[in-house]
């Protein structure tokens with residue numbers, strides 16, 4: 001099918017496709033919140049039935065957490081198989097008062113759909129589903145075999161799926177794995193993502209006295225856990241923004257000349273300033289913002305609490321203090337090994353008498369780095385280029401998709417990261433939205449890429 005017929009397929013599809021997309025968005029499938037457990041289930045039950053009606057073979061795979069949906073269509077066992085990965089779970093909606101329309105009553109304003117999950121990831125996985133649905137309706141077949149793996153716990157670290165992945169190896173076997181959960185640098189800039197950072201997250205819990213103490217009676221005697229926490233946190237980075245944990249960078253390699261050529265590390269400072277209202281002064285001073293964003297590891301303190309922070313003041317030495325931290329990792333950094341380094345360092349820094357716990361969260365993610373020279377990357381790049389009428393950029397993403405590297409190993413397929421997200425989609429934030437123009441482009445790009453990929457193997 002050529003570009004023109006794909007565009008006319010979208011014309012046929014658009015009305016019902018958008019209606020169904022809005023329905024999918026109306027399920028509050030927040031994976032992290034207990035109160036939404038039945039909404040998460042209803043969402044995946046609806047999707048399973050929807051894909052079954054499309055003619056796909058569907059199966060709900062139970063995990064320790066929320067189930068994963070596997071839906072497949074086999075055209076011919078001799079043709080290649082493409083596995084498309086996405087997630088039907090979404091982030092919580094708080095702070096709810098900042099939404100201009102209710103997050104689970106999708107609202108179209110100026111050509112964009114506003115709802116939690118409109119982009120991340122219901123919108124992105126749904127344009128893939130629509131491309132397959134309408135190709136099947138139009139042609140009665142597909143250019144290659146398709147598997148969809150749509151999970152319900154990406155936003156909480158993909159724990160359940162990660163544990164059972166080895167046991168479903170055979171059912172997810174594929175030649176190609178495409179994770180449709182990333183973005184492009186700007187709305188008129190097609191791009192393919194060739195890298196993700198890995199991630200580990202942990203809590204630091206410090207304990208001092210058995211009760212909160214009066215800071216007049218005990219001040220200068222008892223060691224204040226807040227001070228201990230400040231000391232620990234200050235030791236994590238030096239004055240140049242470099243992470244000061246011994247051996248943290250041991251495995252980090254400088255980019256080679258070839259990598260510098262392959263990856264587009266351009267950084268649009270104007271766009272950054274308009275997103276944040278604040279210059280990019282964090283991180284390692286000696287690297288450019290473009291390098292820091294995705295090629296360098298980082299350590300961020302995501303939350304701190306201890307003692308009193310209400311109105312006025314309270315003269316207290318709190319009995320405990322806490323911090324939440326995440327590290328983003330780059331190739332060759334092993335999440336387990338980095339975790340040990342961090343823990344050893346913190347234990348050494350904590351003042352005598354203060355009890356320390358460093359608790360790692362489950363759901364670590366490995367970094368990913370890919371090449372643009374694979375047949376898979378070429379098939380998608382060609383499709384992006386024919387829809388955008390512009391050369392594709394090859395970018396690295398600073399964020400993480402914990403299951404991506406594991407999926408590649410378990411399925412045995414070549415991996416690629418694609419999507420049409422933009423910073424202004426406000427994923428994870430109030431008023432998340434996705435433009436219908438990009439939903440349409442996504443539909444066309446996926447449809448085109450299926451044909452390109454099927455013809456790679458014929459050559």
Ligand code: BES
Nearest residue numbers: 120155156157181182183397399400401
């Ligand atoms: N879709 C995002 C990852 C992403 C964000 C890709 C921005 C491209 C641009 C994904 O759903 C996500 O939010 N990942 C989390 C993982 C974490 C919860 C373990 C992240 O990176 O923080």
Ligand code: MN
Nearest residue numbers: 120155427428
């Ligand atoms: Mn997300």
